[in-house]
Amino acid sequence: MESKPLTTRRLSAYNLRSKPFRTAGLVFVVFLLAFATFGGSLLSQSLKNGLGSLKERLGADLAIVPLNHEADYEGILLTGQPEKFYFDQSIEQQIEQVEGVSKVSSQFFISTLAAACCSVPVQVIGFDPDTDFVIQPWIGKVYHEKIGDGQIIAGSDIVLNDTGTLKFFNDTYKVVAQLEKTSTGMDYSVYANMNTIKMLVAGARKAGMNLSVDVYGTDVDRSISTVLVKLKKGYDADTVTTNIRRKISGISIVKSQNVFASTANNMDVLLTFINTITFVTWMLALFVLAVMFSAMINERKKELALLRSVGATRRKICGIVLTESFFISLLGGILGTATASLIIFPFSTYTREKLGLPYLLPDAAATLRLLGMSLLLSFAAGPLAAAYSAVKGSKAEAYVSIREGE
Amino acid sequence: MNILKNKYIYGFLTVVIGFLIAAGPQTVFQVCGVHEHSENVMKCFWTARAELGVGVSISILGLLSAIFGNPILRLGLTAGVLLNGILALLIPTVLIGVCGSNHMNCRALTLPALSVLSILIVAVSVIQAVYLRYTNKEGTQEDGKQTVND
Amino acid sequence: MTLEVKNLTKEYIRGRTAFRAVNNVSFVVRPGDFINIIGRSGSGKSTLVNMIACLLSPTEGSVEIDGLNITSLKDKEASVYRNSKIGYISQGQSTLASLNVLDNVRVPFHLSKRKGTSEEAARSLLEQTGIAHLSEAFPRHLSGGELKRVAIARALINQPDFVIADEPTSDLDVQTTAEIMNLLKNVAETGTAVIMITHDMEALESGSRTFVMEAGILTERASDLSRSGTQPLRCRK
Numbered sequence: 001m002e003s004k005p006l007t008t009r010r011l012s013a014y015n016l017r018s019k020p021f022r023t024a025g026l027v028f029v030v031f032l033l034a035f036a037t038f039g040g041s042l043l044s045q046s047l048k049n050g051l052g053s054l055k056e057r058l059g060a061d062l063a064i065v066p067l068n069h070e071a072d073y074e075g076i077l078l079t080g081q082p083e084k085f086y087f088d089q090s091i092e093q094q095i096e097q098v099e100g101v102s103k104v105s106s107q108f109f110i111s112t113l114a115a116a117c118c119s120v121p122v123q124v125i126g127f128d129p130d131t132d133f134v135i136q137p138w139i140g141k142v143y144h145e146k147i148g149d150g151q152i153i154a155g156s157d158i159v160l161n162d163t164g165t166l167k168f169f170n171d172t173y174k175v176v177a178q179l180e181k182t183s184t185g186m187d188y189s190v191y192a193n194m195n196t197i198k199m200l201v202a203g204a205r206k207a208g209m210n211l212s213v214d215v216y217g218t219d220v221d222r223s224i225s226t227v228l229v230k231l232k233k234g235y236d237a238d239t240v241t242t243n244i245r246r247k248i249s250g251i252s253i254v255k256s257q258n259v260f261a262s263t264a265n266n267m268d269v270l271l272t273f274i275n276t277i278t279f280v281t282w283m284l285a286l287f288v289l290a291v292m293f294s295a296m297i298n299e300r301k302k303e304l305a306l307l308r309s310v311g312a313t314r315r316k317i318c319g320i321v322l323t324e325s326f327f328i329s330l331l332g333g334i335l336g337t338a339t340a341s342l343i344i345f346p347f348s349t350y351t352r353e354k355l356g357l358p359y360l361l362p363d364a365a366a367t368l369r370l371l372g373m374s375l376l377l378s379f380a381a382g383p384l385a386a387a388y389s390a391v392k393g394s395k396a397e398a399y400v401s402i403r404e405g406e
Numbered sequence: 407m408n409i410l411k412n413k414y415i416y417g418f419l420t421v422v423i424g425f426l427i428a429a430g431p432q433t434v435f436q437v438c439g440v441h442e443h444s445e446n447v448m449k450c451f452w453t454a455r456a457e458l459g460v461g462v463s464i465s466i467l468g469l470l471s472a473i474f475g476n477p478i479l480r481l482g483l484t485a486g487v488l489l490n491g492i493l494a495l496l497i498p499t500v501l502i503g504v505c506g507s508n509h510m511n512c513r514a515l516t517l518p519a520l521s522v523l524s525i526l527i528v529a530v531s532v533i534q535a536v537y538l539r540y541t542n543k544e545g546t547q548e549d550g551k552q553t554v555n556d
Numbered sequence: 557m558t559l560e561v562k563n564l565t566k567e568y569i570r571g572r573t574a575f576r577a578v579n580n581v582s583f584v585v586r587p588g589d590f591i592n593i594i595g596r597s598g599s600g601k602s603t604l605v606n607m608i609a610c611l612l613s614p615t616e617g618s619v620e621i622d623g624l625n626i627t628s629l630k631d632k633e634a635s636v637y638r639n640s641k642i643g644y645i646s647q648g649q650s651t652l653a654s655l656n657v658l659d660n661v662r663v664p665f666h667l668s669k670r671k672g673t674s675e676e677a678a679r680s681l682l683e684q685t686g687i688a689h690l691s692e693a694f695p696r697h698l699s700g701g702e703l704k705r706v707a708i709a710r711a712l713i714n715q716p717d718f719v720i721a722d723e724p725t726s727d728l729d730v731q732t733t734a735e736i737m738n739l740l741k742n743v744a745e746t747g748t749a750v751i752m753i754t755h756d757m758e759a760l761e762s763g764s765r766t767f768v769m770e771a772g773i774l775t776e777r778a779s780d781l782s783r784s785g786t787q788p789l790r791c792r793k
Binding site: 159342343346347349350353 | 515518519522526
């Protein structure tokens, strides 16, 4: 067996290997640092993305819903929690007349029961393709034709059958397109035109599941769930709300702005929390590393002095110490980001459900940027923390150190 | 790395991960269970059952590999763990699957948990197998080497 | 190759007063010389040899090798000089705990750029110092005498012109001391000059020239006096 040259790298590696416990401790500190950096930045980026997506999704300025159903409507919007509520469709025309209203479009909500095995109730949103100004811009991104009767568009989190269809109440519907992920309730909803909705209701009745489509009055044709309003330029939401209230009673009004603002507020608290934790972990890790390296150099003063006395330059001594710290950083950084990935990516759906906030993972490029940044920070952490000790270790007069070692 | 330590580290990891694969779907990352609205038992219920078997098998193999010293025998046990790990991954993804909606626990929690655990056990076993091969090639007298180092 | 120490002085500040650890020391070392430097602790012996090894810079005076003043070298050149010309055997137990015996001996070879490999030379040195059987062992399993042998082998790996040994036989038993001294004597016989600090009178046996260091001042003793091996240091007059 031919021995390999004792390079700086090898000397460092041997030294790390000879103290496995200490090395593991140092690696663990960098691990925490990398984990906090990557996990924290991914989490906060996802929340910001989610908020941005929600903002874009709120295409209407106002949503008029039956009295006391504001929370239900927000639920549909934010989490896709299936709800149903109805009022008379004549309200749509009444609102159209109100001063300050530019566009109106009605939607019809029903929730399906888990008809097939292993599915949960899904929110089906019926809309009028002729007046809609909220959903179609989104559908337009993935499907360019007019949605026909019996066709549906599915949110990104709806799991389709192998044949690309969905089955509701014994009838099969063709899914013509699936929307991009938005991190809002849109992901859990299914969209169809009103004729399809009528087919659905008929199907439900035939299957004897009337309870699930408890339509206002008894007539699907005369019921709607919400009227979405776009304001005219120059009118603000409060004025128009007052105008509507003056004319129509027995309704509630949801202002998109408020939905967005309250979500943004909740998110701010969480973001501050995440950022603080990340920052504190970072500082703590750096401090602990610096202390540990300083202790390590003190303990190894004699060895470093010995290396000096047999001909190592100061640079070489610095190199050995810094290389050691870099190896530690490398291992800790890779393990930390890998672990954060193993938790954040597979469990993203779960995280989003638990947070109850819009949560949208960044795309591949942004993720790679965050990963690169986190790795860079972790790789730098070790040498950064060790720099002072390395210089100190290399400067300690060899003679003095040898003496102190006695 | 010390042979003795390696043996226990691998054994410990395998026993723990095997236990989590076996017990997790019943407890910490529970599947949905029997459906509320129909008589049908959901897929994830069977997945949990199957993982119980596979997980226990992984744990036992891990325990055995911590007991036996013979590297060839341990290599064989590691191969067993590796194959079981692949099986643990395939059950919720391909062979049986989980329920249909992203909303449900088994898809949001059980599936990722099982995937992570089985990928971990597969990775650890591959590393262990390579390690056992490598140390075996270098010298067969591992026990002798051990005493010099201790 | 001749090493000439000229008026070498090292001053330390203690409190407010300057204190000369080494005071105007001069002597010449020629190939094959075996030089003993004796003296009490704190008399300035170690300071002196550390200046010769370029580990400390003198306050005044110079150390010249074939006319080149090495005390004015920059860190890199000084390190190269130390690495190639000097074999340094430091006080006490001085090995790298993370390396095995063979690698400990090989270390100096790899600190400067060199062609070839170090293993063969290291093994042959381990053979000469009588610890070839321990080449794969780690320092923590070695006895004091064995560690000293490692240090000697390491000092010789780059075929230095000078070997500096700072109390190589302290805390060794009589038998081992004799063995170590024998090794150093053999080194000197091959033409490498040996400068040895000691306060062990047993060790003086093999000295060709003996210097006494007292309060920073170095004086050479007549060679016959150095033979009075068992005489205690305080009775040297």
